Amino acid sequence: MARPPLPAHLIKHLGLKVGLLVGATVFIAVAFLVYTLFARGLFEPTRTITLIADEVDNIAIGMPLNFSGFPIGEVSRVTLTEQGQGRVEIKVPTKHLRWLRGTSIFTLQKSLVGGAKIRVYSTDLKAPPLAPDATPQLHTGDIGEELPALVARAKALLDNLERLTQEGSALDQSLGHSNTVLGRMTGEYGVLEGMLGSADKAKKVIAALDQSNKLLASLNGLSLKMDRRVFGQDGVMDQTDKAMQQANAALLQTRDSLKKADAILADAKEASTDLVLLRSEIDASVNKVNGLIDEINRKWPFAREVEMKLP
Amino acid sequence: MSWLTDLLTRSGDALIARFAAWARTLRFGTVTLAGILSPGLYNSATRTVVQKQIYFTAWQILFGFNLFAAVFSLILIRIATTAAQNYGLGDLALELILRILVIELLPLMTALFIALRSGAAINAEVALMNITNEIEALHSVGIDPLRLEFLPRVIGGVVSVLALTALTSLTALLIAYLELYGPQAHGFADFTWVIGQVYSPLLLFGLWLKCLLFGLAVTVIPIAAGLDSPHKLFFAPIAVLSGMVRLFFALMLIEVGSLAITYL
Numbered sequence: 144m145a146r147p148p149l150p151a152h153l154i155k156h157l158g159l160k161v162g163l164l165v166g167a168t169v170f171i172a173v174a175f176l177v178y179t180l181f182a183r184g185l186f187e188p189t190r191t192i193t194l195i196a197d198e199v200d201n202i203a204i205g206m207p208l209n210f211s212g213f214p215i216g217e218v219s220r221v222t223l224t225e226q227g228q229g230r231v232e233i234k235v236p237t238k239h240l241r242w243l244r245g246t247s248i249f250t251l252q253k254s255l256v257g258g259a260k261i262r263v264y265s266t267d268l269k270a271p272p273l274a275p276d277a278t279p280q281l282h283t284g285d286i287g288e289e290l291p292a293l294v295a296r297a298k299a300l301l302d303n304l305e306r307l308t309q310e311g312s313a314l315d316q317s318l319g320h321s322n323t324v325l326g327r328m329t330g331e332y333g334v335l336e337g338m339l340g341s342a343d344k345a346k347k348v349i350a351a352l353d354q355s356n357k358l359l360a361s362l363n364g365l366s367l368k369m370d371r372r373v374f375g376q377d378g379v380m381d382q383t384d385k386a387m388q389q390a391n392a393a394l395l396q397t398r399d400s401l402k403k404a405d406a407i408l409a410d411a412k413e414a415s416t417d418l419v420l421l422r423s424e425i426d427a428s429v430n431k432v433n434g435l436i437d438e439i440n441r442k443w444p445f446a447r448e449v450e451m452k453l454p
Numbered sequence: 455m456s457w458l459t460d461l462l463t464r465s466g467d468a469l470i471a472r473f474a475a476w477a478r479t480l481r482f483g484t485v486t487l488a489g490i491l492s493p494g495l496y497n498s499a500t501r502t503v504v505q506k507q508i509y510f511t512a513w514q515i516l517f518g519f520n521l522f523a524a525v526f527s528l529i530l531i532r533i534a535t536t537a538a539q540n541y542g543l544g545d546l547a548l549e550l551i552l553r554i555l556v557i558e559l560l561p562l563m564t565a566l567f568i569a570l571r572s573g574a575a576i577n578a579e580v581a582l583m584n585i586t587n588e589i590e591a592l593h594s595v596g597i598d599p600l601r602l603e604f605l606p607r608v609i610g611g612v613v614s615v616l617a618l619t620a621l622t623s624l625t626a627l628l629i630a631y632l633e634l635y636g637p638q639a640h641g642f643a644d645f646t647w648v649i650g651q652v653y654s655p656l657l658l659f660g661l662w663l664k665c666l667l668f669g670l671a672v673t674v675i676p677i678a679a680g681l682d683s684p685h686k687l688f689f690a691p692i693a694v695l696s697g698m699v700r701l702f703f704a705l706m707l708i709e710v711g712s713l714a715i716t717y718l
Contacts, residue, residue: 157505
């Protein structure tokens with residue numbers, strides 16, 4: 144008969160060993176239960192944030208919200224809004240709320256293998272925290288669907304790039320020309336030589352510049368001299384000033400003279416009225432003299448030329 | 455037509471006999487459960503026998519079995535991790551390990567090991583006791599064999615399955631953490647999150663219930679099969695055989711049932 148090989152009293156510390164085993168089992172059971180409850184977030188306060196998505200394909204209850212690869216929350220509810228959009232509620236423990244900012248971007252990423260993932264990107268951790276009533280957009284862009292269009296555009300872009308960079312292309316020539324220009328710029332006359340095309344022309348420009356410099360210097364001397372002559376002591380201006388004063392005085396004298404002339408003219412006017420009388424008297428006198436002469440001539444036998452002058 | 459009638463009668467009888475055996479097993483299981491739950495059954499003598507049973511069923515194999523389970527877990531975890539990473543599903547490796555190894559394989563393995571080691575022994579022992587009329591002898595001197603012989607074995611079996619499952623699962627969890635994250639604390643948040651995802655309180659309750667049923671099966675079915683054997687010595691191997699087959703079938707039924715409840 145298969146009997147236990149040892150009587151109970153011969154097993155050392157039987158009660159202790161069995162007690163230890165049973166105690167360890169109960170401890171593991173209770174501790175693991177508490178641990179799973181802790182893992183499910185039962186002992187920490189959570190806040191529910193709401194995301195709005197165009198479609199909630201691939202979103203399942205219990206899906207994690209990942210931040211930098213760490214799960215910081217999980218989807219607790221998926222419903223439909225009045226506007227026909229998906230409404231995803233995510234429970235986030237309050238200790239993880241600091242990773243969610245007003246500027247955070249939420250994306251739903253579907254990979255070719257494996258389940259979809261909700262990721263949150265918070266580039267600016269100093270931005271204001273996510274408002275309690277905020278409903279950020281959950282971007283559900285499917286990379287797989289956009290891939291062909293993306294490839295087509297990339298291909299066109301690459302073609303353009305190839306055309307730009309091939310031998311003899313506009314860009315190639317431009318680069319060649321700029322290379323030449325830059326080569327000239329490293330010459331003796333620098334940028335000037337690069338701009339003008341050769342060292343000789345640059346030399347001429349510099350010579351011209353030198354001459355204009357000299358010209359400017361002599362002009363400077365000239366202007367100094369002119370300054371002295373025109374505006375200096377006894378210069379042209381001083382003399383002009385004096386001449387003006389003299390002219391002024393002469394004008395004053397002229398005015399006086401004119402007044403006197405006026406007076407004379409007034410006198411002369413009066414005199415001219417007397418003159419008419421006088422003339423008639425003279426005329427009468429002359430007529431009498433004429434008669435006298437005629438009488439003399441008749442009496443005088445010598446035909447002599449007699450001339451009499453009137454005043 | 456008489457051969458057909460004979461055939462039908464024979465197969466019908468065999469079927470009825472099989473069902474009757476299951477029915478007796480279930481009846482014995484119910485009686486045992488009632489016995490376990492009635493506190494009047496326990497006294498210092500029963501307690502010592504229970505302790506002995508736990509000692510022989512669990513403590514004696516504790517180290518060896520745990521080591522075996524650790525090596526088994528390590529290999530499976532390594533395979534799961536490598537395969538998952540090769541397919542780019544490294545994130546799901548831990549969940550895979552938890553769901554397949556810790557929740558399904560380790561309890562089943564523990565139950566099978568105890569069934570092979572202790573269940574077979576109990577089956578043979580009870581069959582021999584039955585054949586040699588020892589049970590009737592106990593009855594006749596006023597000792598309840600259920601209380602002194604059978605209940606301690608059932609309790610020992612249940613406690614052993616629960617204890618060994620708990621310890622091997624804990625070892626497997628530790629190995630999984632070390633295998634996935636190395637001896638560093640940075641993976642703890644991730645690990646905890648996956649644990650929280652996989653183990654709901656309901657699943658944990660179902661897991662313990664499954665282990666409890668495993669423990670009951672590995673002792674109740676062999677005892678019932680032993681008691682079922684006719685009082686002829688050459689029936690002893692047949693009793694062990696049918697008991698072990700029934701036990702294997704019951705274990706698989708519990709496992710498949712738990713899987714169906716969990717995932718369907």
